[in-house]
Amino acid sequence: MTFLAKVPGGDSADSAQERWIFGLVLGLVGLALFVLPFGTGAFFPLAALSLAGLVLIALRLPGLWAERWIRWALLLLLALWVPQLVSLTVAVDFDRALRTALTYPLFAIAILPLLWVARRRDVATPLLYVVLALAVFWSLDGVFQFVTGANVLGYPYNGRRIDGLFHPNMRLGIVLAHLLPFVLEASRRLASRNRLAAVLPLIVVIAILLSGSRAAMLATLITLVAYGAFLIWFYRLRIRTVSAFALVLVLGVALALWVSPETRDRLVVISKMSEFSLEGLDQATAKRGTIWLASWRVAMDEPILGVGVRGVEPVAEARGYSDMPFAHIHLYFLDVLVSTGAVGLFAYLAALLGILSAFWRRAREHGAVDSPDVLVAGVAIFVALNPINVHWTVYSSYTTAVLWLVVALALAPLIQSSNQRPVPERGGEGMGERTGPGAGGHQE
Numbered sequence: 001m002t003f004l005a006k007v008p009g010g011d012s013a014d015s016a017q018e019r020w021i022f023g024l025v026l027g028l029v030g031l032a033l034f035v036l037p038f039g040t041g042a043f044f045p046l047a048a049l050s051l052a053g054l055v056l057i058a059l060r061l062p063g064l065w066a067e068r069w070i071r072w073a074l075l076l077l078l079a080l081w082v083p084q085l086v087s088l089t090v091a092v093d094f095d096r097a098l099r100t101a102l103t104y105p106l107f108a109i110a111i112l113p114l115l116w117v118a119r120r121r122d123v124a125t126p127l128l129y130v131v132l133a134l135a136v137f138w139s140l141d142g143v144f145q146f147v148t149g150a151n152v153l154g155y156p157y158n159g160r161r162i163d164g165l166f167h168p169n170m171r172l173g174i175v176l177a178h179l180l181p182f183v184l185e186a187s188r189r190l191a192s193r194n195r196l197a198a199v200l201p202l203i204v205v206i207a208i209l210l211s212g213s214r215a216a217m218l219a220t221l222i223t224l225v226a227y228g229a230f231l232i233w234f235y236r237l238r239i240r241t242v243s244a245f246a247l248v249l250v251l252g253v254a255l256a257l258w259v260s261p262e263t264r265d266r267l268v269v270i271s272k273m274s275e276f277s278l279e280g281l282d283q284a285t286a287k288r289g290t291i292w293l294a295s296w297r298v299a300m301d302e303p304i305l306g307v308g309v310r311g312v313e314p315v316a317e318a319r320g321y322s323d324m325p326f327a328h329i330h331l332y333f334l335d336v337l338v339s340t341g342a343v344g345l346f347a348y349l350a351a352l353l354g355i356l357s358a359f360w361r362r363a364r365e366h367g368a369v370d371s372p373d374v375l376v377a378g379v380a381i382f383v384a385l386n387p388i389n390v391h392w393t394v395y396s397s398y399t400t401a402v403l404w405l406v407v408a409l410a411l412a413p414l415i416q417s418s419n420q421r422p423v424p425e426r427g428g429e430g431m432g433e434r435t436g437p438g439a440g441g442h443q444e
Contacts, residue, residue: 022121025049025113029123030130032405036175037138037165042401046110053109056116068418069411070115072355076407077108079351080394083336083344084309091308092315100309100395107400111408115415124373124413131409132186135179136200139207141165142172146210146260160262161212171398173211174391176204177219178406181380184227185372198245202252209256212266215330215391219383224249230375288330288390294322295329299338306341309395328396333387335394348394352385362414373417377410 028045035041056064064070084101091097117123142164145151155167166172176183183201190197205224208216232242257264269283281289294316298307307315312329316322329335337345359378363371384406392399 018120022117022123025052025117026123026126029111029114029127029405029408032401033127033130033134036134036402037171039169039398043397046107046401049110049113050106053112056112057109060116064112064116067115067119067415068358069415070112072358073108073111073115073407073411076351076355077105079347081105081108083340083347084395086343087305087308087340090302090305092311093308096310097308103397104395104400107397107404108407111404114408115411118412118415119419122416124409124416127409127412128182128186128189131179131182132190132200135176135183135204138164138166138172139176139204142207142210143203162207162210164207170211170213173208173213173216174219175402176208176211177213177216177223178380178384178402180204180208180220180223181227181376181383182409184223185376188231188372199248202248205249206252206256209253209263210260212263213391214266214270215389217267219386219389222383222386223379226379227375230371234371285330285390287324290322290324291326291329292331292334295331295334295338297321299334299341302338302341304341305343306337306339309339312338328393330390330393332385332389332394339395348385349387352382352387355381366417373413377414380406380410 028049032042032045032049035045065074081101081104084097084104088094088097088101114123141151142162145155145157145164146162149157151157151164151167153165153167155163155165161170162172163170164172166175180201183204187197187200190200205220208220228245231237257267281292295312298312298315298319298321301315301319313322313326317325329338333345333348336348340347356378359374363374366374384403
């Protein structure tokens with residue numbers, strides 16, 4: 001099969017079989033993204049991709065490992081998965097920990113076909129625009145829900161937070177925040193042909209604000225600061241251009257906060273953290289302070305291997321650390337620490353720092369040509385694995401699906417450009433041709 005063959009030369013790259021496989025892989029990944037609002041619906045296309053990934057591993061593991069960015073994806077998987085296996089020896093809830101350990105790698109394996117195909121085909125560009133279209137549509141649907149009281153499918157607005165097509169789950173803001181780096185990059189590319197495309201991310205940011213998720217707002221802030229600084233450096237933007245973009249962003253945020261007092265209230269309550277008390281922390285974080293304290297005490301009792309995935313709640317209750325039931329810890333580094341101990345936390349942080357440093361080396365090696373792809377990949381993966389993320393849990397199936405889709409979107413363009421050097425893009429004023437450091441001055 002061409003799909004399993006090594007990268008050859010000649011006319012075989014244009015074979016009908018390869019085009020069919022390319023379309024199938026691209027279609028399955030696009031379908032997984034499309035059905036993200038519908039919960040476990042994303043698992044079905046990912047399951048098909050994981051089967052193909054298992055075949056790839058069985059037949060082409062040396063070739064997979066030889067690809068720099070696929071190797072980093074596999075290392076990231078091992079860092080998050082192997083400690084789960086080790087912690088099974090002390091798992092409090094062995095059955096649930098075992099089920100998680102058995103299914104967790106399948107989500108990572110599901111992205112291997114896309115990364116393998118990316119060696120020969122540009123899968124990143126069509127997926128980038130798919131992400132942009134979906135994110136804008138989901139955002140407009142959420143805004144429509146806020147304005148009219150119901151979204152296009154009739155899902156009602158609860159009066160506090162929009163959830164749009166993700167109803168009844170409050171996942172809209174978090175998913176949009178994870179996809180925002182790709183939304184910004186797709187808009188940057190489109191803005192070279194139509195400047196109105198530069199406004200599209202603002203729609204997504206407004207939807208994130210109206211979703212009321214403070215965790216999503218934090219992730220959005222990180223992305224906007226990092227990407228904004230990159231644009232200023234990459235294009236040597238004039239102060240007037242920067243000020244115009246900043247003004248549009250500020251006005252959009254101000255409008256969202258003005259029309260939604262509920263969102264304002266959710267932001268104001270964060271000030272309770274300044275009281276430096278458990279009660280204030282609970283008010284600022286929806287009672288997560290109590291969960292964090294109980295989880296920390298459990299982690300200190302079992303510091304080396306933890307208590308196994310999904311084992312913290314029964315231990316905290318049994319030892320009197322918490323009298324409040326909770327499903328998730330809502331703090332990534334603490335989730336890893338209490339589930340897999342210091343061993344898992346070290347592996348998690350080492351893998352994250354390792355892949356970020358690899359992005360930095362790639363940027364230094366290849367300069368401005370790859371800078372957008374490297375920046376987007378670094379920001380996207382950091383936001384998805386930020387140790388102080390306070391949403392969801394590291395080990396839930398949905399979190400894992402979103403994480404590895406983000407990893408796939410981040411690494412695909414780097415794999416493609418490693419095998420075929422792309423031509424730098426050119427654009428219009430403000431978002432146009434890069435002059436960059438050492439290129440001879442500012443844009444005029």
